[in-house]
Amino acid sequence: MDRRTFVGASAGALTWMALPRAVQAEVYAGLRQINDDVTAKNLAGAAVQLSRSDVQALADSLRGPLLLAGNPGYDLARQVLNPAIDRHPALIVQPGGVADISRAVAFAAEQGLVVAVKCGGHSFAGKSTCEGGLQIDLSRFRHVQVDAGKQLAQVSGGSLLGAMDHETMAHGLVTTAGTVSHTGVGGLATGGGFGRLARRFGLALDNIASVDVVTGDGSILYADSEQNPDLYWGVRGAGSNFGVVTRFAFHLHPVQRRVMGGSLTFGPELRRQVLEFYAEHCANFPDELYVDCTSGFTPDKQQPFTSLHLCYSGPAKSYDTVMAPIRGLGKPVRDTVKSIDYVAEQRRYDLTDPRAMVTYVKGGYVSEIPAALVNAILDGLEPDPERYTRVYFQHSGGAIGRVAADATAFPHRYAIANMLPMINYPPTADVPRHVAWLKQYWKTLEPFTHGFYTVEADQQSAAEFNSNYLDNYPRLLAAKRRYDPKNLFRLNANITPEAAGGAV
Ligand SMILES: Cc1cc2nc3c(=O)[nH]c(=O)nc-3n(C[C@H](O)[C@H](O)[C@H](O)COP(=O)(O)OP(=O)(O)OC[C@H]3O[C@@H](n4cnc5c(N)ncnc54)[C@H](O)[C@@H]3O)c2cc1C
Structure with a gap:
C-alpha cells in the first residue's frame, strides 16, 4: 500500500484528519493526486509525455511538494528575480530534504529532462528556471x-x-x-x-x-x-x-561586529577624477578596505556621477589614515559612510521591490584600468530617462589574488575588479532599444577585459563558457563526464561533456 492509498484508507484518514492543517502540509507536503500525463521537454528540446503513473510515483516518493502548472505555488516557484524571465517548468520539486533532491534528479535522469536548480533566483539570465524541464526549487531547504x-x-x-x-x-x-x-x-x-x-x-x-x-x-x-x-x-x-x-x-x-560602511557620491565635476583615482589605486588598498566604484547617471535626474561604496573592517585606529587619500578627493555630494553593524551593512543594497525593474548586464574581469578604459567608460555612457545606466566595478584582489589559479576551478585570480556595465528599466520599457545600446557600448569596453564572471554571464556560447575556465578546463571536462555525463545540469556556465565524448 503506497502512502496515498494509506491516507485514503478509513482508519488512516481519521488519523490524518485529526492533524492540524499546518502539520498535514509539513508532513505530507508532497501528497498530490496526479490526474493526467504531463507534457515536458527532453534534453534534446523535443516534447515528451511523462505518464501519469510515473509522475504520481515521483510525487509519492517525495516529502516536499511536487508542483505542476496551475497548482498553488507553481508561479511563485518558477519566478526568478529578473522579471523579464518567464519560463514554465513541466515539474517543480520543492525538496523537504536531501532525499527529495536525490529522487528528483534520478527521475530527471530516467526521463531525460533538463534540471534547473533555484536557490536565491538571482541569475540575471534566469538559469534557475527552465522551459519544460524539472525545476528543483530549494526555497524550503534553508538552514x-x-x-x-x-x-x-x-x-x-x-x-x-x-x-x-x-x-x-x-x-x-x-x-x-x-x-x-x-x-x-x-x-x-x-x-x-x-x-x-x-x-x-x-x-x-x-x-x-x-x-x-x-x-x-x-x-x-x-x-x-x-x-x-x-x-x-x-x-x-x-x-x-x-x-x-x-x-x-x-x-x-x-570579525568585529561594527565596520565603517557606506557610499561617497561625487557630482559631475569630480566624477572623472574619482574614477581615475580608483583606476590607479584600487589594487593597492589594504585588504581590510573594500571599495566598489560606479560611474553613471542618476536614475532620477540623469545627473552624471561617480560613487565609491566602501566597507572598512580593519582596526578603528587605522581608519582615518587608510581613508585619507579618498577623503582628499574633494567633497562628495552625498556621504553615507558611518560605523555600522556588519550584518546591517550586508543588507544595505537589498531591494525592497526586487522584481520592479529588469536588469541587463554585461561583464568582464580587468587586471588594470588604463586611461583608455576610463575614457571609453565616460565617453560612451549615455543618459536615458527610461533607464538607470552605469558601469560598476566590484573590487577583487587582495586574498582572492593570492590563491593559485588551479587551486580551485575558478581561475581568474589576476583580476583587480569585475567590471559590469548595467542598465535597469521597468518591464514596460523599450527593451530592444536598451539592450541594443548596452551591447553596442560593451563592444567598446570588452577589449579591456580578460574572462568573465560565469554567474553573471548573459548568454555566452558553449565555446565561450568552456574557454573561460582557462587551463582548468581539461580537468573540469573529466569531472563533468564522471558526475553528470548526460548533462542534466546545463543551465549554468556549462561544461559540455560531448567535447570529451560523453553522451548528452
Ligand atoms: C542583486 C544582485 C547582487 C549580486 N551581488 C553579488 C555580489 O556581491 N557578489 C557576487 O559574487 N555575486 C553577486 N551577484 C551575482 C550572484 O552571485 C549570481 O547571480 C548567483 O548565481 C546568484 O545565486 P542564486 O542562488 O541567488 O541564483 P539562482 O538563480 O538560484 O542560481 C544561479 C545558478 O546557480 C546554480 N545553483 C543555485 N543553487 C545551487 C546549488 N545549491 N547547487 C548547485 N548549483 C546551484 C543554479 O543552477 C544556477 O545555474 C549578484 C546578483 C544580483 C542579482
Whole structure:
C-alpha cells in the first residue's frame, strides 16, 4: 500500500484528519493526486509525455511538494528575480530534504529532462528556471548551523546570504558573502562569491571546507580535499555543472561586529577624477578596505556621477589614515559612510521591490584600468530617462589574488575588479532599444577585459563558457563526464561533456 492509498484508507484518514492543517502540509507536503500525463521537454528540446503513473510515483516518493502548472505555488516557484524571465517548468520539486533532491534528479535522469536548480533566483539570465524541464526549487531547504569551536558553518544548499551572515555573526564569526543579502548561497558560492570581506578572506568558494552534492544519477556524495577531491575542486568555480550542492561547510573568521560602511557620491565635476583615482589605486588598498566604484547617471535626474561604496573592517585606529587619500578627493555630494553593524551593512543594497525593474548586464574581469578604459567608460555612457545606466566595478584582489589559479576551478585570480556595465528599466520599457545600446557600448569596453564572471554571464556560447575556465578546463571536462555525463545540469556556465565524448 503506497502512502496515498494509506491516507485514503478509513482508519488512516481519521488519523490524518485529526492533524492540524499546518502539520498535514509539513508532513505530507508532497501528497498530490496526479490526474493526467504531463507534457515536458527532453534534453534534446523535443516534447515528451511523462505518464501519469510515473509522475504520481515521483510525487509519492517525495516529502516536499511536487508542483505542476496551475497548482498553488507553481508561479511563485518558477519566478526568478529578473522579471523579464518567464519560463514554465513541466515539474517543480520543492525538496523537504536531501532525499527529495536525490529522487528528483534520478527521475530527471530516467526521463531525460533538463534540471534547473533555484536557490536565491538571482541569475540575471534566469538559469534557475527552465522551459519544460524539472525545476528543483530549494526555497524550503534553508538552514544554517554554526560550530563556533571549529569555526565552521554548515549551510544547506537553498540558504540565502542574509541568514548565513546573521547566524554566524551571532558568534562573532563570518565568511565571505556577496553584497545583497537575498542572493542565494547556492549560486554565489559555486561560481565565485565577491563581497565586502573577500579581499581579506578570499572568495566565498575559497572558504568552502566540504560539500555534499547530489550528482547526475541522484547519488549523494560527500566531497572535500580527501574524498572525491575532483568534485570538491570542480564545485568551487564550475557552478552547478556536477549536481545540486545540498550542504556547504564554510570556514569562518573572527570579525568585529561594527565596520565603517557606506557610499561617497561625487557630482559631475569630480566624477572623472574619482574614477581615475580608483583606476590607479584600487589594487593597492589594504585588504581590510573594500571599495566598489560606479560611474553613471542618476536614475532620477540623469545627473552624471561617480560613487565609491566602501566597507572598512580593519582596526578603528587605522581608519582615518587608510581613508585619507579618498577623503582628499574633494567633497562628495552625498556621504553615507558611518560605523555600522556588519550584518546591517550586508543588507544595505537589498531591494525592497526586487522584481520592479529588469536588469541587463554585461561583464568582464580587468587586471588594470588604463586611461583608455576610463575614457571609453565616460565617453560612451549615455543618459536615458527610461533607464538607470552605469558601469560598476566590484573590487577583487587582495586574498582572492593570492590563491593559485588551479587551486580551485575558478581561475581568474589576476583580476583587480569585475567590471559590469548595467542598465535597469521597468518591464514596460523599450527593451530592444536598451539592450541594443548596452551591447553596442560593451563592444567598446570588452577589449579591456580578460574572462568573465560565469554567474553573471548573459548568454555566452558553449565555446565561450568552456574557454573561460582557462587551463582548468581539461580537468573540469573529466569531472563533468564522471558526475553528470548526460548533462542534466546545463543551465549554468556549462561544461559540455560531448567535447570529451560523453553522451548528452
Ligand atoms: C542583486 C544582485 C547582487 C549580486 N551581488 C553579488 C555580489 O556581491 N557578489 C557576487 O559574487 N555575486 C553577486 N551577484 C551575482 C550572484 O552571485 C549570481 O547571480 C548567483 O548565481 C546568484 O545565486 P542564486 O542562488 O541567488 O541564483 P539562482 O538563480 O538560484 O542560481 C544561479 C545558478 O546557480 C546554480 N545553483 C543555485 N543553487 C545551487 C546549488 N545549491 N547547487 C548547485 N548549483 C546551484 C543554479 O543552477 C544556477 O545555474 C549578484 C546578483 C544580483 C542579482
